[in-house]
Amino acid sequence: MAEPQYELLYHPGIPGRGEFIRLMFEAAGVKYADVARDNPPDESGPNGYGLVQAITSPESTGDDDGNPPAFAPPALRIHGAGKNGKALLIHQTPNILLYLGGPLKLAGSDEPEKYYVNQLALTALDLNNETHDTHHPVAVMKYYEEQKDEALKKATDFRENRLPKFFSYFERVLKHNKSTGKGKHLVGESLTYADLALWQVIDGLKFAFPNEMRHRSSESPLLFDHFYPSLKDEPWLKKYLDSKRRQPYSMGVFRHYPELDLQ
Numbered sequence: 001m002a003e004p005q006y007e008l009l010y011h012p013g014i015p016g017r018g019e020f021i022r023l024m025f026e027a028a029g030v031k032y033a034d035v036a037r038d039n040p041p042d043e044s045g046p047n048g049y050g051l052v053q054a055i056t057s058p059e060s061t062g063d064d065d066g067n068p069p070a071f072a073p074p075a076l077r078i079h080g081a082g083k084n085g086k087a088l089l090i091h092q093t094p095n096i097l098l099y100l101g102g103p104l105k106l107a108g109s110d111e112p113e114k115y116y117v118n119q120l121a122l123t124a125l126d127l128n129n130e131t132h133d134t135h136h137p138v139a140v141m142k143y144y145e146e147q148k149d150e151a152l153k154k155a156t157d158f159r160e161n162r163l164p165k166f167f168s169y170f171e172r173v174l175k176h177n178k179s180t181g182k183g184k185h186l187v188g189e190s191l192t193y194a195d196l197a198l199w200q201v202i203d204g205l206k207f208a209f210p211n212e213m214r215h216r217s218s219e220s221p222l223l224f225d226h227f228y229p230s231l232k233d234e235p236w237l238k239k240y241l242d243s244k245r246r247q248p249y250s251m252g253v254f255r256h257y258p259e260l261d262l263q
């Protein structure tokens, strides 16, 4: 079987939606290939991004292992897990998180927790998607500069109405689980991919909307004074954040446009 078993196929140069998947591997200490990030184009070597583009090409009707085409990155290839011992290729971020949760032991300790974890990760991903829509409220394929007026309206509503609703929800989930999770975990007593997904969205929001996040932090003390910093202090996460594997925020979902932030 090819090594490593897991291959992440995602855009190079940004954390993006790939980060929800990377954090699971990093937390579990499981090796993975990040095909585009690890194989930048040069005159001699392979261009990993070409492989990512191939699986989502508008001409693709599937791959040689019998997998259907993928719509958009991220995708995950798992060697040996597909039909007839071939590679399995899956896409859609929440589908990948659900798939990895079991083998990486990040999906809670029993069947009810598995679904609590998934619903919370989906809620964090909803927040991720709504963040994207603040700078692209009209057309995904057009530039921010072509939709600035609408972006200002969208971002204002997002900051004033949506952020407080999401944050107060996660604060209540942390309270609900406080005696077991000690304010550090959303479900049960140990780390799950719901914690990782929420942590990543909060981290991205701190980059994109620094003023608003400072303003909001006192409203949800468990979330901002406990959950976020305790996970950031975990040795594995500190090491990852300091490594070259963690790519900087720039023009992905989390973008800092000062005019969209609290003035």
Ligand SMILES: N[C@@H](CCC(=O)N[C@@H](CS)C(=O)NCC(=O)O)C(=O)O
Binding pocket: 016, 017, 018, 072, 073, 074, 091, 092, 093, 094
């Ligand atoms: N719902 C999908 C969204 C995937 C998505 O929007 N991927 C972005 C990068 S983060 C992309 O390249 N989209 C291209 C497109 O939608 O045309 C998921 O969660 O994976």
